Amino acid sequence: MRLKPVQKIKTTSSETFINNHMKPGVPVIIEDFVHPESPAFKKWNYDYFKEIAGDHRVNIYGSELDSLDRVASDPIAQTTFSEYLDLIQSAPTEHRLFLFNLLKIKPELKNDLIYNDVTNGKILKWLPFMFFGGEGSVTRNHIDIDMSHVFITQFQGIKRIWLFPWEQSDFMYKLPYNFHSLTQIKNSDYRKYPALLYLNGYEAVIQPGETLYIPSGWWHYIQYDTEGYSISVRALPSSPLEKWRGFKNLVITRHFDNLMRKIFKEKWFEYKVKTARKRGARAARKQRSFQI
Template sequence: MKLTPVKRSENVAPEEFLQDFMKPCKPIILKDFVDPKSPAFEKWNYDYFKQIAGEKKVNVYGSEIESIDRVASKPIGETTFSDYLDLISSKATEHRLFLFNLLSIKPEMKNDIQYKDVTKGKILKWLPFMFFGGKGSITRNHIDIDMSHVFITQFQGIKRIWLFPWEQSDLMYKLPYNFHSLINLQEADYEKFPALKYLNGYEAVINPGETLYIPSGWWHYIQYETEGYSVSIRALPSSWLEKWRGFKNLVVIRHFDNAMRKIFKEKWFNYKVKIANKRAQKALKRQKNFQI
């Protein structure tokens, strides 16, 4: 597996971003996608969050390895937002908050973020999401079901994200009818999963104030180097093919997979594992033939 550092840049003109990054689907770290003078950088902290929403109940998520056969993992428990913030502040933990939309609970907070929109109006500023995690927590390797372009801005802490293009899905041992892969990249077993040797991706380490652009359909594996939180916003898929894939995933694929899992249970999962391995073997053979 080869990882190339993602390029960092600032003062990127919209024309340059659209032509050199969004159109060819190439990741980049933007240092000024969110205006450094945005009130969020001064107002937001854990004490402020506790004050405005500390009593809110939140679903807590843990390791996703045990739910490898599901589109989305189930929460492992519930607590108050205040207690969760105390937890991640006090020790390393794999506990995360998934799509906890504090910005919907307190919509006035959206005004605390000012964007430098390099997409010429494509980003959905009205639909932000917040992600919180403890030091050492991870989000399994996946593609976003709606195939949107994603802009993830770090506000506290440090995240390490590995990125791989859609075209490498078979090398990734992608489970059919799912949107994640069979393996944990951090503990990659190259003997059991030899196709992983041929992965060619990117590594992004994003610090507070920086924004990672994740192109439509790209795989991303997220690791919390420290506790912290980020805000992501999306832009709709660019091409009709990406839009069709997103629509099909949302309306057809996930419901079909849920139904088959209920009917056939473990047999359905075993079938998907067999197909993932078969496709990976074919992709591996193509890679070897290409190098001859």
């Protein structure tokens, strides 16, 4: 597996960004996508969040390796937002808050964000999500089901993200009818999953104030180097192919998979694992033949 660093840029014109990154699908770190003068950078911290929403009940997510047969993992516990923030500050933990919409609970927080919109108005500013995680927690390698373009802005801590294009899905051992891979790509058993050796991707290390642009359909494996939190906003897929894939995933594929899982139970998952391994092995053989 080979990873190269993601390029960093300052905010540029919408035309340049769309032509250089969105249309060709090239990830990039934008240093000022959220304007440095945004009030969020001065106001937001854990104590402030506990003050305004500390009593709110939140779902806690843990390791996703226990739910490989599902599109999304189930929460493992509930606690108050305040107790969760105390937890991630006290020690490393794999516990995360996933798609936590604090800005829906406290919509006035949206006023603390000033975007340098490089998409010519395509960003869904009204639909931001927050992600919190403890040091050492990870989000499994996955593709976003709706095929949106994603902008992840880090506000606290350091996050490390590995990125791979859609075309490398077989090397990932993508589970059929799901949007994640059979194996974690870090510290994997290459004898068991040899196709991982042929991955070519990017590594982005995002610091507070920086935003990672993830193109539509790209795989991303997220690691929390420290505890921290980020906000993501999305831009809807633009090409006809991206739109069709997003529609199919949301309306057809997800429901078909749930139905098959209910009917065939473990046999359905076994079929998907077998198919993912078969496709990975075929991709690895094909790649080796190119190198001979």
